[in-house]
Amino acid sequence: MEGTKETSKNDFKRLLIVYGIIFAAFILIGFLVPDNPDDFGILTTIPAIFMIIFIFRTKRIVEGLTLATILCCIMVHKGGFIPAFADIAQVAMLREDTAFLIIVCGLMGSLVALIEKNGGGFAFGEFVASRVKSPKLALFGTMLCSALFSLDDYLSSLTSGIAMTPVNDRYKIPREMTAYVIDTTAAPVSVLNPISTWAVFIGSLMVANGIAEEGQQLPTYMATVPFNFYAVFALLIMILTVLGVIPKIGPMKGAYERVAAGGPLAPPDSEKIDIRSGKDSIVPENPKLRNFFAPILILIGAVAFFDFDMQKGIITAIFICFIYFVAQGMDPEEFADTVVEGLKNMVLPILLMILAFCFAEASQQVGFIDYVIDVAVRNITLPFLPVTVFLVFAATEFIMGINWGMYIIAIPIVAPITLALGGNIAVTVGAVAAAGVWGSHCCFYSDATILTSSSTGCNNFRHGITQIPYGVMAGIISAIGYIILGHVIY
Template sequence: MEQVIKVMKAIHPKRHLLLSILITLAAIALFWSLSVNHSPGEEWGAQSLLPTLLVLAIALISRAPFESLLIGVVAGLIMIDNTTVVTSFTDTISAVMGNDTIVWVVLVCGLMGGLIVLLEKSGCLNSFSDWLKGRIKSRRQSLLTTFFIGLVVFIDDYLNCLAVSSTVKKVTDHYKVSREKLAYIIDSTAAPMCILVPVSTWAVFFSGLLEENDLAATGKGLSVYMSAIPFMVYGWVALVVVFLVASGMLGNFGPMKKAEQRAMNGQPLPDDYTGDNMEAAAPEYRKTSNLVGMLNFIVPMLILIGATLYYDIDLLKGIIVTLAITVAMYYVQGLLSLEDQVKGIFEGFKVMLYPLSTVIAGFMLKSVNDDLGMTSYIVSVVAPLMTAELMPALVFVVMAAVVFGTASSWGSFIIAIPIVVPIALGVDANMALIIGALLSASSFGSHACFFSDSTVLAAQGAGCSPMSHALTQLPYVAIGAVISFAIFVVLGYTV
């Protein structure tokens, strides 16, 4: 694949443009013909996979996840009805933008970006980074510190991806750690850690889903969720693998090795990163004493965690309360005027626009895949192979593939659980083990997918492109997935 990318880059720009146009026209013709030859009411079957496969192929070649997702969405809409593509596209984006989850994601990520910009402008983030530099004496310590901070910020993967990166980025830069490795460590302690802690947004969502699907009595969803935590294998394995990487016991290989060599030569940022950095959007306005600066950084972080917990793990309410108190703190101290702080919050939204656009496009692709019946098709194909012993491993593989291809770590399971649960009951499978496999698959997909919300936010926070982050961490993610599959096979025959 790297050779393909090099060839594409070596082509003269005009020829490259012409080739891109020809490939696009060929894809449109293919999906148009599928639409013409499809009988109304007939299931799409294996053809439902094509839009997602197109997205993955284009993303690998172009390294542009947002544009790849849009092409996949349009291709899917052509398949569904080639006479109403424009109307279907506008209806889809309107439905997605009106989705409660998307509204929540946009507000949380935008306001989190605003908080980080305020921490930068006030000089508090620099104070905390300087304090860390005074205590961290080696490259290995900087990586382990990132790992352990990631374990502590377990309430939400979004909070983890944005807050941890802002905290340690200047320290890891000082020790010549590539932004790709930073993104990998952050991403590996986001979703994999969140599923293992019952006090997280993931636990709240999935425990509610268990109750809705009669896997738990009303009010008992969290108890059932907690019983499955020991079987959420991928979460445990991913944490072990990333610890080995951070401690240096598992070395660099593949694309990560090249990224680390570049960083050791004095360039932590990858060549293909053209996005906005938080620090670029928010220059430091004022220097404060280290003690005051540290308090002005630590207090908002503690308020954010405390307020989120107080409001039943609702990060949106937590960030709103935190911003209100932080703005008041900085204004009273004379660090920043109200006007500067409001502008800073909007700058944070601006920095988050591209990652949010990618997340929104991912939700659009999920909507198209739902219409095509992709998830149902994949599960139905594997269903005849499922026995009580093999079902945990097969559920992990199938749902991991679904989430990897759709970037929908939560939404896919709303469709999949009503299909998987009756099969599990029919073969008398261990339900706690099946729930653990489902959560492991969700965590893996969020972690590994090139255009998932966790991937794009970890990349944005660390300061690298989503594709650079995804490709450099892929070998380590694959190791975790293979080990998890093997463990699920063993558990299926022993538990």
Template sequence: MNTNPSLNAEVIEPGGRNSLSNRSRSILFYCVIMVGFAYLSTQYSAEEGYGFVSLLPALLTLCVAIYSRRALEAIFAGIISGLVLLNPFEVVAGLGDLSLNVVMNETIAWIVLVCGMMGGLINILERGGSVVCFGETLARRIKTKRGTMLTTCVLGMLVFIDDYLNSLAVSASMKTLTDKYRISREKLAYLVDSTAAPVCILVPISTWAVYFAALLEENGATEAGKGMSLYIDSIPFMAYGWIALLVVFLVAGGILGNLGAMKQAEARAQKGEPVPPGVILDGFDTSNIKKVSPTVGLINFLLPMAVLVGASVYYEIDLLLGALTASLFTMVLYYWQNLLNFGQLVDSMLDGFKVMLHPIAVVCAGFMLKDVNDQLGMTPYIIDALTPLLSKELLPALVFAVMAAVVFATGSSWGVFVVSLPIVIPMAQVMDMSMPLTVGALLSASAFGSHACFFSDSTVLSAQGSGCTSMQHALTQIPYALLGAAFTFVLFIGLGYAFA
């Protein structure tokens, strides 16, 4: 068994799929699909609207992902098909424009820098022996498998400031312990992911709260300067966050058993194979980890984490500035203790950045797919199609269901609401529906989409941090996410009638 605690994971496809005949069939299949999209492009136009056809690239992405078990390839299949649908003669130019838009997008730049710097910081902590010391400290106090899973959930709740920080820091610090108690990497990814976005929406001191509070003010949901007040009023109605948190603690406590693909993952782990088969853990170099005393190692782990959280709060919940401050602090701290020299510190940062290239690529491709879906008018079409079915009583439940589906299809838990809020907020105001309840439904949809989508940022980073692929994580997590979504939908129906 490969026990390298790397963050990077890549699946080797079985030999059968790499055979010439299978590749030929795959090429033929995709050619037929693209010819079909090219034909549809002659039947529809941007001026007339694409209607139901606007959903097809997202559906193709989902089908390819389920078949191939690979996220990046599936997303690009959706991107190319969408570009063919828009204009089959401008696919290359369209792909170039999408790439430039992604590179020039401020949000993407923020994600690239944050993920890269977080990877570099965790790599320094790994090579300086701090992560090992933190894991050993927990191991001396936690003696059961249930205790390990519950501790993972509690740590996830404590790291509430940002889902990126949660996904990477908690998984990196718990892998050794979960391997010891034969907990699959897929279950670790589920425990981490379920305390990422679902928890972040419930805490007003988080990147999610700051972003959505500003967005609510911009779209007239409340008066200027009162966006955060409305957000706080909406927290009790963010049903998916509360239910997802309840479900993950039921799973960690052994009350709710393994569902779907998680059964196979846990059965494999019980045989002493927590790392999924076919996964190559080739990221961080942990062959020369420094040996330090448990007390020093624990301090060297907790201090950078405290600086990271404190600096992010100081800079108005900006994880980029927090990560930069924590990285500089850690480099000085480790250099002063002679744990790593300057060259080793720089190499650790660069190597950590390189480890994060694959998840960054997946997230960037997801933004490209969202751009294609926006050009096709997918989100307005879905909302317009369901508007005749809306009533005041059903508004919260349908807003949750529709927006959850849109976020799941696009992988963008933040960007999609720039398009949808100008439609949903006036609709709620006209129907005189409780605004905190409406916002709670919107944030619940955003959290579900981030939690369940196989190429959303938190899903990709949770898988990366835990040592499995995003598809392995998504397929084992989806039964729990759907269970939470079903209860959330029913609860919003009840709340809709209660507040109508």
């Protein structure tokens, strides 16, 4: 006991020293940088570089995002960084995106809890397990499940995660692999799907920026789909990995070795982000398969009814599920308790996304995006426009994790540049869409990574780090494709 206390005391002292050094370095940076953020130049990249190094070294994403945001505040506001941090937090909380994710992600957690409480998850697992006879078939079933729900990547990630993770667990498939297959299917298939929230959103941005006519956003968007190289190559590489044509590499290989040695299916600290809070599926006396499919179909129908509005769709689905489950004998108080329990299970994923919004807001104050774009587009030539757009905005999304906010920033920038150079707008927007998918796919704290980690019960750092080698592989192939395309068509 004394030894444990002494170890804890030493760890605390070491932690104080480390954080003391970090804050001393922050203060020094704040003192040395110019007073005007417009004069920062390359110094705008310091917070992003610090955050990436910190997360890779410590595997602590919450602290990495928080410290990087504080560093931005110190650089811009000097001694007034604490009020500035509070203001940024308030701005992030008041964003429309934040309200959306709290409502949608929180209530998706509630829907999952209701499905689990009423035995839907267990019944679906039994149904699939009786038909799937090998690990490869289980992973292909996971991919198919994710693709079927590609109306929206949130819906795809959460639904396929809760449905297929227990099935894959039976075949001793590491949670990292389950998360990789789901994440690689969710956004790439959604962005290629003409009847998805991605198509609706990007198409509406094209109308707003004058590159698509009102009422023609869908056909105009579909013209960009053949040029979304990353979505296609990411799916292809994932399929080849499941088949064993591409071997397990890097951290993913380590995950398989851990399980083969008798270790746990989930990496350490996964229970913190697990939507089930690390609990097994509830097994009622008579689990019914309809208790899995009915809530999901209700949600899909509600989202489609409200013109692909996930927020209205999930609220409507919860109301209808109240009638559905109470009619089966579920007590209204038990229903309410389950909804609250599901909301509680989504607190960490929601917190991570809000912190990502805070860092994105702080990065804009130091001028990070403006600097990167200015450097990238300076002296750009038309043949290299597609690959430049892809690489710049992929890196921006990877670092900032601003989700669809990247498209709001990027399309108004690339559209006039493309038109001024006489380029093909479908190619450029296709490259922007691909960049968003790559950044979201590989970023440790993007909504896609966090929600997939939550639904599969996999630590989000481990999910991100095992997925990156395959994402980088697809990204490099895509970049080469854009270079070739640019020189062929221009």
